Amino acid sequence: MTAGASNNWQTGTLDISPAAGDTFDYCVRYTFDGPNAVSPASTLTNQYKFPTTYAASSQPFFNEVQADGASTDTNEFIELIAPAGINLEGCFIRHFNGTELDDGGLWRFTFPSFVVPDDGVTDTNGVPLGFVVVSQNSNYVANTHFILPGSIQNGPDGLVLYDPASNIVDAIAWGGAGDMTTDDPGTVSTSVASSANNYLHVLRLDSSTDTTLQAPNNVWDTTTNWALGAATPGAINGTQSSGKIVLSDKDTDGDSFFDSEDNCPTTWNPIQTDTDGDGIGDACDGDIDNDGVPNASDNCPYTQNALQEDVDSDGDGDVCDYDADNDGIDNEDDNCPLTANPDQADIDADGIGDACDDDMDGDDIANALDNCPAVYNPLQEDNDSDGIGDACDDDSDNDGVPDELDNCPVTHNPYQEDTDADGIGDACMVDADGDGIDDTIDNCVGTYNPTQADLDHDGIGDACDDCVGAFALTNLINESFSSGSLPAGWSVVSSNNATWRFDNPRARSNNTGGSNGMAIADSQFYGGRFAMDTALRTPILDLRGRDHVVLEFRTDFDWYSSGRAEVCDVDVSLGGTNGPWSNFWRKAGADYRGPAMETLDLTAFAAGYSNVVIRFRYYNARDDLFWQVDNVRVQCDACDPNYDSDGDGIPDTGDNCPSTPNANQNDLDGDGIGDACDEDVDGDGIPNDWESAYSLNPNSAGDAGLDGDEDEFTNLEEYYADTNPGEFDSSLRLDKAGQPGALARMEFLGSTNRRYQVRYKDPPLSSTNRWLYSGTPFWGQTNLTACEDTSFSSATVTARYYRLQVILP
Structure with missing residues (x-):
């Protein structure tokens, strides 16, 4: 199938030869790709039936007219011919006067419900036909069915036959067309296209005798060869023969479409597909x-596709090729539909594949101008000015040492001098605080601490650590008001005797959601004697060194609904009980009924201050209702120098495994890391798991220097290479594999858990020339791993030494 107009799919021409009445069943079987796709599947089966006969016209035509009878013209009539069985209801005839300048209509006759009879006559397709006669007088005209509403003029005049929708079905004029032009009301015309249905027959004048104008066998044709003959109302004309009458167009190719309507009159095409609509x-x-x-x-x-583009040269043009680039990805799913990219790589995830993306890394620098086209680097830094951006340059300082092995990646230092052996080259060492520790590894940059002490093992040196220990959640205040009196350290300040109470003087229910006691400011208890203004204040809080300060309290405020002005506030002072006060919570003008738990984060406002007080103030209340407060809690993260993360009874500051319980603090190799969390308990350089996997002793450092398989590699060296210390043939040996072309190629027994770096030196081996790097580090492969010296040229190099560097994970 191919895509036709408007993306409708269609088959090619089917090679079938159906007989009349045959049926053709068809359905579409389809396959979908993608998540949750259910395929293959089929559509419902449809059926097409080929016509059993040629379709006959279903319309009436003028067949005979007597426009000028003898003497008094009482025998004038109009005869229609039509397929038997059709109903003429709503069809009408109009008579136009050809001698008037405006071609005005003389009269109109509309057919009532009337079924055309079968008069024993057939057309060329064997369809039964019948005649309908409309006359001036049934006494003078045989077989009359209807009476004309007026007379028929001699000519030049015309008759137009319409269907019920006022479409012209047929039209005739006699005595010449007169001045009846195409703009007349009846649309009578002397030039009608052969494909139209309003055929116009321009006839001769009728005589004044009893002859009539009669259609030939081909009634449908637009020719003017009507004849004069003896009147035959309601019967076949003298110029006609049954079986030879034509009321419709022919169907040359037998596809059920008349030639006048068929877009391929001589080629069978019952679907009439016309892709380009021409x-x-x-x-x-x-x-x-x-x-x-x-x-x-x-x-x-x-x-x-006038240009016939075909990217993949498969013979299917791009505009109709579901996979234009032939990469196995359908165009609608392909992020580069015109560029083959089966991997659909899209570095910047912008929906445009790298293969066709002008800016594949999305850094707004076109690939052609980008010094790292596949790595995002909008600033285009290039430390060594080699045209390769630092973001993708394996050797950013161009000193011959790959960046990941370079102890100064952006500072040229080919000899990698590192006096203090801290992994940072002398050429790029920066020590802002002068403690001998490079800033990149200093646990207190800017603070002198040469010992790098870090008791709590959090990566922050003790000299600059805000908390040597651990921050732990601490309740500075946790008050439930259960004693029935003012809690110790708390205070109440009131403008008169109306004050906060803890004994619930009116025995109200605790609606805060708390239990037992509560604090209550009850203005109704005091009646109208006092205008209540009372504040309940916490003890002074020292929040220095505190983090994440949160106030929680339960509350219930019953507001007096008669429009009183009572207010509930929660305020905080950083200056002790004297203020000033900053408001953090307020309720007024409406109930705020409990149970309700309120949480206020005071960190940004109060953390770090030493004189913090929180108050609960109830004021503007006179004989109103009440405010209840309960379960007041002030929480913060406070530094606990004795915090014990693993719960083994030893504070983190002294625990050699702060996150792993080890009360015995065993440390076999004395490296300060307890055995319980030490990946190399015996300190021999070989991880415990690796030793156990190869039946070595994780608790004995002595086996690291042994060579159990006698392959000249110690167990420690076998660990570095990730070879088997128990198999003689499992060892790291660099073998020459050949010199294909201009490149030196080597092979070795590698490991997929290790990366490797090839280094080389030109003879003599004893020279002081440094070992240079060939390429960049690479991962080993299963079994044999091959590598090439890309800097080797047989034209200029006759001999070269190589060594293989192993990079541990």
């Missing part, structure tokens, strides 16, 4: 898509 059906159109390229040479015959 009126010529696809079955006979030499250029189906109308793109100027003949079908035989068009690589998309059903889709316009």
